[in-house]
Every structure is written in structure tokens, then in C-alpha cells.
Amino acid sequence: MxxxxxxxxxxxxxxxxxxxxxxxxxxxxxxxxxxxxxxxxxxxxxxxxxxxxxxxxxxxxxxxxxxxxxxxxxxxxxxxxxxxxxxxxxxxxxxxxxxxxxxxxxxxxxxxxxxxxxxxxxxxxxxxxxxxxxxxxxxxxxxxxxxxxxxxxxxxxxxxxxxxxxxxxxxxxxxxxxxxxxxxxxxxxxxxSFGSLDLTLMFEGKAAHSGRPHLGVNAIEQALPVLDALTSLKVEVEKRVSSMPPPPGSGGPLHALLNITAIRGGEKGSALPGQCEIVVNRRYAPEEDVARVRAEIHECVEASVKKTNLIGWRMSETGHLPPxxxxxxxxxxxxxxxxxxxxxxxxxxxxxxxxxxxxxxxxxxxxxxxxxxxxxxxxxxxxxxxxxxxxxxxxxxxxxxxxxxxxxxDAHFHTTTKPKIPTQSNQGESKP
The missing domain is CATH 3.40.630.10 (Zn peptidases)
Structure with missing residues (x-):
């Protein structure tokens, strides 16, 4: 020492x-x-x-x-x-x-x-x-x-x-x-550590006076089926576990995560919102393929948009940290x-x-x-x-x-004991 x-x-x-x-x-x-x-x-x-x-x-x-x-x-x-x-x-x-x-x-x-x-x-x-x-x-x-x-x-x-x-x-x-x-x-x-993927979803409706809603498309209300679909996908995603060793006392393996972290739309009570923005954060394990992670969310949103009157939508990647x-x-x-x-x-x-x-x-x-x-x-x-x-x-x-x-x-600092570095082991039955 x-x-x-x-x-x-x-x-x-x-x-x-x-x-x-x-x-x-x-x-x-x-x-x-x-x-x-x-x-x-x-x-x-x-x-x-x-x-x-x-x-x-x-x-x-x-x-x-x-x-x-x-x-x-x-x-x-x-x-x-x-x-x-x-x-x-x-x-x-x-x-x-x-x-x-x-x-x-x-x-x-x-x-x-x-x-x-x-x-x-x-x-x-x-x-x-x-x-x-x-x-x-x-x-x-x-x-x-x-x-x-x-x-x-x-x-x-x-x-x-x-x-x-x-x-x-x-x-x-x-x-x-x-x-x-x-x-x-x-x-x-x-x-x-896991990877983190931020995806911003922009949904296009049509702005109109809230007293004449038949003239517009409420982007927030029409995005609700998308939120439901993403919530269902969240349940499936979070069943997937990683072999990465979890923190001590965590009570179980590390698992993938999907969270809806932001929703933005509208400006005032007298106007239907013409746009609705939703931000999704996906934490993915090293075992997962990021291309498939992106595609899974895109497919989920694409299928749910078909159940709405939205005029259009787009998905953009606004943040990414690999595992x-x-x-x-x-x-x-x-x-x-x-x-x-x-x-x-x-x-x-x-x-x-x-x-x-x-x-x-x-x-x-x-x-x-x-x-x-x-x-x-x-x-x-x-x-x-x-x-x-x-x-x-x-x-x-x-x-x-x-x-x-x-x-x-410090050149004077010497170590005589090496800490034990465990190998990674499978912490669950299913993997991403």
C-alpha cells in the first residue's frame, strides 16, 4: 500500500x-x-x-x-x-x-x-x-x-x-x-450495463376548434390505442432476462425494460391538438439485437395506428447508448x-x-x-x-x-491481493 x-x-x-x-x-x-x-x-x-x-x-x-x-x-x-x-x-x-x-x-x-x-x-x-x-x-x-x-x-x-x-x-x-x-x-x-434507446413518436392529427371537433382529428385521443399497445408490449419485454450478474440484494436477474417517459401535445382548452409526441425509452440487454429492438417497437406502433384516424406518424431515434x-x-x-x-x-x-x-x-x-x-x-x-x-x-x-x-x-502504491472477479452466470431461464 x-x-x-x-x-x-x-x-x-x-x-x-x-x-x-x-x-x-x-x-x-x-x-x-x-x-x-x-x-x-x-x-x-x-x-x-x-x-x-x-x-x-x-x-x-x-x-x-x-x-x-x-x-x-x-x-x-x-x-x-x-x-x-x-x-x-x-x-x-x-x-x-x-x-x-x-x-x-x-x-x-x-x-x-x-x-x-x-x-x-x-x-x-x-x-x-x-x-x-x-x-x-x-x-x-x-x-x-x-x-x-x-x-x-x-x-x-x-x-x-x-x-x-x-x-x-x-x-x-x-x-x-x-x-x-x-x-x-x-x-x-x-x-x-444495458443499452438505452430513446425513440420519439410523432403522431399527426388535424387541429381544430374544440367546439367543432368534427372538423379535426385529436392527435392525443387518437394516440391512446398506441399507448395501450406499448403498455402490452412492455409486459412482454420485461419478461426477458439477461445473464449479466445483478446487483447484490436485487432479488432476481436483470431484465429488459420499456417505459413511456414523455407525452407532449396541445396548447389550450379551445383547440384540438394537431400533434402528439410520445417518447419511449427501451433498456436492452447485451444479448438483444438493437435492430430487432427498434423493429419490434415500430411494428407495435404501426399495427396500432391502423386502428385510429391519425393522418400519419413517424418514429425517430433521439438517443442511443449501446450496452x-x-x-x-x-x-x-x-x-x-x-x-x-x-x-x-x-x-x-x-x-x-x-x-x-x-x-x-x-x-x-x-x-x-x-x-x-x-x-x-x-x-x-x-x-x-x-x-x-x-x-x-x-x-x-x-x-x-x-x-x-x-x-x-501513486508509484508507491502496491497491491498484494487481487479481488475475486466472478464470471458471469445465467441468472434466469429465458433470455432476450
């Missing part, structure tokens, strides 16, 4: 986080990425090195409700000896929209005892602040870096059709070993041991499991080189209200993650 205790500058960590959460980088629309890059260039300047901005061509990411340059930032701090192997640390700089129900200012850091509240505190601006603090602490302790950290600050993880990490990977700007800090603070070894399959490798034991020591958790508590949540790292495996090793860490926990009101993290988790980063890169 590390020969000396590495002291994290708690004040500097919280100051960085305070600045980050004050800049609204919610997706949609994700309009403040250039401003976020400027802030991060300033925030990481004390680490030295170089900063490179990479803008994604608009033709790749253009979508309804999304605007502003997709500016990703790669920072190579001047920390490791020349020729040291590179390890990329991944962050996404966007957050979920603030939403309703907050009892504290969403874009201001609020500390109450051990808790730190703000949108992005757990997902994942807190991880950015913790990692920067961890690297600075290792440098200030005078320790040699075993690896050269490369900080990748990426766009559009929360949605969209072309997340930043996908573009960086396709441009071969990502190391062969990656620490993804968009994960959990719980003792976990990443065994993968992540088991990406453990030779560096996994070192990262796991660093997390165990950083968070003061026994090494044997770390187990491998997957999730029906999704990750933009599916694009790492499904595009370009698929041999990269991906390790997972972060600040999320089930009770942290990620994407909800009063999102928070704790000082223990912030400092624990900072120490984990410092230990992993």
Missing part, C-alpha cells in the same frame, strides 16, 4: 465543486459546454500540462431541443515522468435538468453537516472536483506518478445521439486504460484495491455486477477499437437523488474518491 497518508485539500475540493455547479450545464440543451471548458482550463491550470478542445461536428449531434457547440476538453497535466503509460480519467460535464421539488438552491453548493447538495454533486461534477483534488494531493506529497493521467471532460452523456466520449474514441483520443468516474461509490467491479459488456482487465485489481483503501472498505466486499442503467461507454466497445479496459468508480448511491430534487453526495465519498485517484496513480 502507499507508504504515507495522502492529505486531500478539502477546502480546494469544495471550492472547485462550488464553481462547477454554479454553471448550468444541463442537457437538454447542453448550451454551455464552451463556458465549461474555459472554467476547467482555469481549474486545472495549477496541474500544468496542455489543454485541447475538440468540437464535435454539428452534423453528427444536431437534434431537436439541442443547441450550442459540443466542446469536449482533454487535459494532460504535467505530472508523470516522460514515457509513463497513459490512463484516461473520464467525466461528463452535463447534468440532468434541475427539475422541480428542490428545497435548496439547485445551482448553489449547500453543505449541511456531512452532506453536500447541488445539481451535479453526485452526477458527476463532484467526481471532477474529487479527481482534481486527488491528483493535486499526490503531486503535493512529492510522490512519483506511476501513470500519466489524461482528463477527458465530455459532452452529452445525459442524452443526445452523439456523446463526446464516442467521438473521442473514434478519433483515437482515448487511452487503452480508462477510469470512468460516472459510477457508484458502493463496492463494485463493473460487469457491464457495455464485461471490460475487466489487468488493471482492475489495482483500481479496486485503490478504491478499497481510499474509501476504507474491505477488499473482499467488492463484487462484480451489471446494471440495467446505461453508459455512453457502450460506444467505446461498439465503435473503433473494442479492447480498451474500462474501470468504474464515482459518487452515486441509491439514496443520492441523482436526477431528482435535492441531489447530494457526502464529504466521506468526495474525500474517499479523491484518495482512490491519488493511490491508483
Amino acid at each position: 502507499s507508504k504515507t497518508v495522502i492529505q486531500i485539500d478539502e477546502h480546494a475540493l469544495l471550492h472547485t465543486l462550488e464553481e462547477l455547479v454554479a454553471l448550468d450545464s444541463s442537457f437538454p440543451p447542453g448550451a454551455s459546454y464552451p463556458e465549461m471548458a474555459t472554467m476547467l482550463e482555469r481549474t486545472t491550470a495549477h496541474l500544468g500540462g496542455t489543454c485541447t478542445r475538440i468540437d464535435i461536428p454539428e452534423a453528427l449531434w444536431r437534434a431537436q431541443g439541442v443547441h450550442g457547440a459540443r466542446t469536449n476538453l482533454i487535459v494532460r497535466p504535467d505530472l508523470a515522468p516522460q514515457g509513463a503509460p497513459e490512463v484516461t480519467i473520464y467525466f461528463h460535464v452535463d447534468t440532468a435538468p434541475v427539475g422541480d421539488g428542490w428545497t435548496r438552491p439547485a445551482l448553489e453548493l449547500t453543505r449541511e453537516g456531512n452532506r453536500v447538495y447541488a445539481r451535479g454533486a453526485a452526477d458527476m461534477k463532484g467526481a471532477i472536483a474529487a479527481a482534481i483534488a486527488g491528483l493535486a494531493a499526490l503531486r503535493d506529497a512529492g510522490h512519483q506518478f506511476e501513470y500519466q493521467p489524461v482528463l477527458a471532460f465530455c459532452t452529452d452523456e445525459e442524452g443526445g445521439i452523439y456523446p463526446g466520449i464516442r467521438y473521442l474514441a473514434e478519433q483515437d483520443l482515448v487511452s487503452d486504460v480508462i477510469i470512468n468516474l460516472n459510477g457508484s461509490a458502493t463496492p463494485r467491479i463493473w460487469a457491464g 457495455v459488456e464485461n471490460s475487466q482487465g489487468m488493471m482492475t485489481p489495482r483500481w479496486t484495491a485503490a478504491m478499497a483503501a481510499g474509501h476504507n472498505v474491505p477488499l473482499e466486499e467488492f463484487v462484480a455486477y451489471g446494471s440495467s442503467t446505461s453508459s455512453d461507454f457502450g460506444w467505446i466497445q461498439h465503435g473503433g477499437r473494442g479492447s480498451r479496459e474500462i474501470m468504474l468508480g464515482g459518487l452515486s448511491r441509491p439514496d443520492r437523488n441523482v436526477h431528482g430534487a435535492d441531489e447530494f453526495t457526502t464529504m466521506e465519498d468526495l474525500l474517499g474518491l479523491a484518495r482512490s485517484i491519488a493511490l491508483f496513480f
